Amino acid sequence: MSVIKVALLGFGTVGEGFYRTIQSHSEELTAVLGRKVEVAAVLVKNKQKERNIRKNVLVTTEFTDILNLPQLDVVVEAIVDKDPTYSYLQKAIERGCHIITANKEMFAHYGQELLELAKRHNVSVGYEATVAGGIPVIQTLRQLLNVNRVQQVQGILNGTSNYILTEMREKKLSFEEALRAAQEKGYAEADPTNDVEGFDAFYKAMILSRLAFKEEPNWHDVERKGITSITGQLIETAENLGLRFKHVASLKISGNQLHASVKPILIGKEHPLYHVEGVQNAVNIYSDIVGQITLQGPGAGMYPTASAVIEDLVYVCQNRPTGQGFISTKETSLVTEQDQKEETWLINGRLQNVNNDSIKLIEHVDDENCIVKAVREDIGRLSTQNEELVFYPILGEYESGRKLAKVAL
Structure with a gap:
């Protein structure tokens, strides 16, 4: 039986989870692919660090050692930062390897270039793990896009921010206390800026935008706000109104206009994102035929993300068309104003007249x-x-006493 040789770049949480899953699910992978999958090499920063990696696997700090392997079929990238990961994947494609990445920042910046290069070299790109961890949103959109026209995508795409907002509401914590709890549990980095200021969710939203709408907005025009301004008092006020704060990435096509934002909003009880709590992620997709569907699950962690990478391994090894559902983007002039339709808002502050x-x-x-x-x-x-x-927009239905303001989802 022939063997699929895989090189793994990085052995952190995601990389180790992928490696362990290759070992534990070897029979399932062989049954699906008709070939055995073996990790041939692992790229690390420190060779002296003790790791539970088999003796026959090359462990190296030099990417050139991986490129020089006699057989190399797939390169799985599970590092952080844009560079040098982008150049690593470029070289892997040029060698004729399929690639898989879990790096949302790098892929948001360079995904289109990698996809176009892969198409020229007749290899595939897997990027399921760049968005929403273990939730198969990329594969779902690929299937929907065969016929359905996606009109709107809304998502809670960052588990750290969602955990903080949940803790603030359920345990009456301040933002600082909830952030500290997230850091103690390993949900937030020592520098949490990427998560709490919305950069992480923004990168994921741009990846989804290209896939769902075949284009992305001008990044500088996207409204991006974090959760640092939300106080315990605001959360309590919202709860008394039957609303919850959620940090939501929103993409919507109206006519030929693309609307995009990443910001805290207020959610009514009937909205599918209302009950998404803790480190969970969720993506709500509305398309013209199937209507509205919601995917929910763990947005991070060793095995949820490893699951996404494993599914991508199956995807690329079956050599699916690289361009499917991800066509050349054009940087459109983003229209940040919604249609001239009334929306419901919570205004925080003293407002006169x-x-x-x-x-x-x-x-x-x-x-x-x-x-x-x-x-x-x-x-x-x-x-x-x-x-x-x-100002915080309210999605869903806001009801208080005899007052009712109905807002389209």
Whole structure:
């Protein structure tokens, strides 16, 4: 029986999880692929560090050692940072290898270049693990895109931020206390900026945008806000209104206009993201034929992410068309304003004389908060005039007493 030889770049949480899964699921992989899968080499930073890797596996700090292997079929990249990982994968493709990556920052920046290079060399690219950990959102979108036209994607794409917001609400913690708890559990890095300021979710959203809509917005125009401004008092106010704060990446096509944002919003009880808690991720997809579907599961961790990499291994070894569902992007001029349709908003801060033709007061919640209906353009104008005010859109249905503001999902 012939053998599929795999090189693994990185032996951290994801890399080790992938390596262990190759050993534990060897029979299943052989049955699916008709060939045995073997890890031939592992690229590490420190060869002296003790690792549970078989003696017959090459462990090296030099990528050239991997390129010089007599047989090399697949390169799996599980490192961090954009460089030199991008150049490693370029060289692997040029050698004729399929590639798989779990690196969302690198792939958000260079994914299109890698896909085009792979197409020229007749190899495949797997990138399921770049978005939402163990949730098979990439494969799902690939299947939907055979016929369905995706119109909207909304997702909780960062488990760290979701965990912090959950802890703040359930345990009445401050942001700082919840962040510290996340760091103690290993959910947040010592420097949590990528997670809590929305960069991680942003990179994932750009990958999804290319796949779902065949284009991506101008990055500089995307509204990206983190969760650091959300206080325990705001969370309590929202809970009293039957709402929950979630950090949501949103992509929507309307006509030929692409709308994109990554920011905290308020979710009503009937919205599918309302019950997504802790480090869970979820992606809600709306398309013209199937309608609305939601995928939910662990967004990170050794084995959930390893699961995504393993499924990509099957995908690339079957040599699926590289371009499927991921066509050349064009950097469009992003339209940040939604259609001129009223939305429901929570305004945090002291707002005077709210009732006018463009902004309609629904409810005074307390001295610091009120609910209004307005189009996004008018909210933007009000924000410019009152910089101390903070605005949070409400998705789903907001209901308080006899007041009901229905908002499209």
